[in-house]
Amino acid sequence: MWPAVTWGLNNGDLPFEFAFVPFPTGPSNTSGNTWMGGWEAALSFPSGIDWDPADILMVIEELWSFAGDDIDLMIDDVLAWPRTIFLTE
Numbered sequence: 001m002w003p004a005v006t007w008g009l010n011n012g013d014l015p016f017e018f019a020f021v022p023f024p025t026g027p028s029n030t031s032g033n034t035w036m037g038g039w040e041a042a043l044s045f046p047s048g049i050d051w052d053p054a055d056i057l058m059v060i061e062e063l064w065s066f067a068g069d070d071i072d073l074m075i076d077d078v079l080a081w082p083r084t085i086f087l088t089e
Helices: 053-064 072-085
Strands: none
Touching: none
């Protein structure tokens, strides 16, 4: 057993049978959720570029707002590829 990452599973084409076992929820977990598509730890600007930081922020905000009021689009995007690898939800 090891903590697996989805991108490290060769798109599910492994030479052995495998199954996912979620980490236990633990006593302080009140939601019942264990793990799936978390947030990045940090975002940063590349240094030494000629772009104005305000322009970069505008591009990021536009990218993040693609779903508009339909937040489910963002969730579907996070889950679509892992669903092709995981045997069950």
